Amino acid sequence: MYSEKVMDHFMNPRNMGEIENASGVGVVGNPKCGDIMKIYLDIEDGIIKDVKFKTFGCGAAVATSSMATELVKGKTIEEALKVTNKAVMEALDGLPPVKVHCSVLAEEAIHAALWDYAQKNGIEIEGLKPPVDHDDHHHDIHEDDE
């Protein structure tokens, strides 16, 4: 089901944990759907010096969290913003179709943490939209049957 990379990031998650007094914290997802991702960012001079995550969710949720943190660590805010869910998926050698939403969640978690950072510091980050609410997010795996 999962690629070796996914399994590696699930079994040995990078950057798991919390950051006290983080510059920005983002939480996305919803326990109803079975995934919540929380991202902590430590930002200095526009650079992500440290990043941690906590995730409640399936193997793909953990692995995409782990990979997303790896991809933004040490990057500028602008670079971090360009880390899309596709980039996360590619870095993990792909995800099963039913798990693609996890990578979307990882992208959104990073964005949410950046948004929180921006809010706290009264700055505006170009191209960053406010976090969306995931209450009505659906997992539809049916395809062209009807």
Place this chain on the structure above:
Amino acid sequence: MYSEKVMDHFMNPRNMGEIENASGVGVVGNPKCGDIMKIYLDIEDGIIKDVKFKTFGCGAAVATSSMATELVKGKTIEEALKVTNKAVMEALDGLPPVKVHCSVLAEEAIHAALWDYAQKNGIEIEGLKPPVDHDDHHHDIHEDDE
């Protein structure tokens, strides 16, 4: 599918053949349904001295013809009339449900030959009804499904 008795009478049919100038000949069945039985009777002094059959049909048709001729051979007309399809079936150790109609045909063939004998001789045999037409005879093997 078939009992040993049925197979024996099919493989070694008794009384197969024709009787020239028979006292009575009966033909029942219908090529459409896949069975025709023809019975030849040689009757003397109210006793069936000889009986022969020819049959176009399945294994059970041949076996019931054979058994029916055995059961009436040497019998009086009255005794022969009492040879029912049930008697034929029992003597053969049973028939599969879809083949029960063959035993009915065998009974009818004997009756038809007796009828022919009665007609030819202008006599009336008590309890003997004229042969029925089998054109609209149906093989219904559905059961209580509907």
Place this chain on the structure above:
Amino acid sequence: MHKIYFDHAATTSTRKEVVDIMLPYFTESFGNPSSVYEIARKNKQAVDEARQKTADLLGADFNEIYFTSGGTESDNWAIKGVAESYKSKGNHIITSAIEHHAVLHTCQYLESKGYEVTYLPVDEYGQVNPEDVRKAIKDTTILISIMYANNEIGTIQPIEEIGRIAKERGVLFHTDAVQAMGHIPIDVKKANVDLLSFSGHKFHGPKGIGALYIRKGVRIKPLLHGGAQERNRRAGTENVPGIVGLAAALELAIRDMEENNKKMLELRDYIIRGITERIEHVKLNGHPTKRLPNNINFTFDFIEGESLLLLLDSKGIYCSSGSACTSGSLDPSHVLLAIGLPHERAHGSLRITLGDENTKEEADYLLEVLPSVVQRLRDMSPLYEEFKRKNK
């Protein structure tokens, strides 16, 4: 590394003896049972013997057993076939909220065709109240379908009682006995059922074969149209090795049931106690006593089931979270929701289903591994972080 299979409700291996019985029907005795010649007649006889054996094991008659491709087909056939046959009588079906998808999705399909379906709730242990069944029956009710035992939480339903009510009211009663068959004693007459589904691979028989018991007198339309097999009710060349294997596996399962269940019950309760003692914030799902002897189902708060399965897998332990058959969906188990678990707790369930080959050593290994695995996921969980903060 240990390799421990704790997922017998998902599927079981086919017993070696059963495979040996099946083998000749693949290569030597391969004839089509519908043909008239010798090698085919032998196969017809093999199928008949399997049918008689299966019937005897259930207290049914020879002509009441119909072979299908599995539990799913049996359930679909029972429900759709009866619904169609009796639609002049009514259009109402009663089932429960915790049925397998083979029943639920079939009922939903029938709803889209104009049938009315009542989904009865269950109590916190997953039991249907027979009185609820009685109350739900209307003039238009044509079928009640309540499963014998649940595949996720193992709860056994009061089938006899429901059957009695159905009989009293003249409504047909189908039960999905896929999880119960071969695991607890079943007699179709005592159970008061009119139709009963089961599947070979749940009791060490082969996959792709099942059966439907149809009481004599019940009208049912075919689901598969075609040849005259199965007395004109279920078309398709008979899966002879499968049929022979199903009957053989059922015979063995029932022969060894008492002995196996004694062993599994002990192991089950040992594991339940062990988990409850060793791990905080857990809850046993299902009925404490009216449950299958091989079923254990726990909710672990703050964590998600698939992650738990993957970590256990990495330790060589194979379990499931919710029904394996429903893993294509990401929704939490409808069974756990029906017994009242909130969504996030429903996501965090672990099902352990035992087989006769499981040992106390394996249970001990599980009990050794599980606490640390659960802790590891909790340490990763933002829900646990929040919980700890609130309870500091």
Place this chain on the structure above:
Amino acid sequence: MHKIYFDHAATTSTRKEVVDIMLPYFTESFGNPSSVYEIARKNKQAVDEARQKTADLLGADFNEIYFTSGGTESDNWAIKGVAESYKSKGNHIITSAIEHHAVLHTCQYLESKGYEVTYLPVDEYGQVNPEDVRKAIKDTTILISIMYANNEIGTIQPIEEIGRIAKERGVLFHTDAVQAMGHIPIDVKKANVDLLSFSGHKFHGPKGIGALYIRKGVRIKPLLHGGAQERNRRAGTENVPGIVGLAAALELAIRDMEENNKKMLELRDYIIRGITERIEHVKLNGHPTKRLPNNINFTFDFIEGESLLLLLDSKGIYCSSGSACTSGSLDPSHVLLAIGLPHERAHGSLRITLGDENTKEEADYLLEVLPSVVQRLRDMSPLYEEFKRKNK
């Protein structure tokens, strides 16, 4: 005594190599492919590989192959599933008079549900005229279902042409390829088909497993509701040994097709010539050249088929009369009636279907035995008596 199996259209033995490939999936690698853990993932992979292999062998894509319990289920699903999906577009279905009962009875069932079905006639050789298909298409036509090759008389239909017409007119085209698959080359793209059914046991694969090719984009309602298997389209725990066996058998059948067909064609024509030369009052049924390489079908006047089968059986020769699948019925073959035989001649048919293991010695034995067996039944037949009297 010789034991000669001449009924390969009824069913075939499962090849020893195929059984060997299946075996580990019964006992060791028995996991449920829907589960997440290691042993189950291996089985998911085995199923995926079988699907890919099957797809490649037909020129289809991985996602276009769906496994079923056999040809009957595939036919039922294709026709009912498409009929239901497209009923807002129309209610008309076109099929032929010589389809297998799995198609015919399904169509009759749909007629009872308000669909309109056109049963196209065939010519004396059993061929559908593509122009008849074109003419039968109306605005309400949603499906054409014409078999690839007939199971009784072996006639191969002009599938590509019919497919081209269907495509032109935007009507879906299903073909029952149960008898053709593994016997003649099939490419779903070249054949212009949208759905194609086949069954494992007709090409030395296991019984109880089949598949349906569904072209991407075709909408089809499930026939079996339940779990999310087969991409949510066909519920039920996957029959892993069956699936693996089907793909392996198909691969071998296609690998050896050219060689086997060369041999069988020779044998087929040798037997046809032999019968024609040795026995009076016979007629070859089916097309002289556009027929399956393994099919021989003769009518013997004045005699009935079952008796013929039984006598041949007693000599160790296993054949069939009409389709084995239809032997539950006593009506003569609808196929033989459709090619214009009167009832009594339809009753007197013999089907000989070859396999690669059949030899010239076996053919010679048949040709030695058959004349006397036919004569023996003719001597017993009142129809022959009548014929002789009339022709004296």
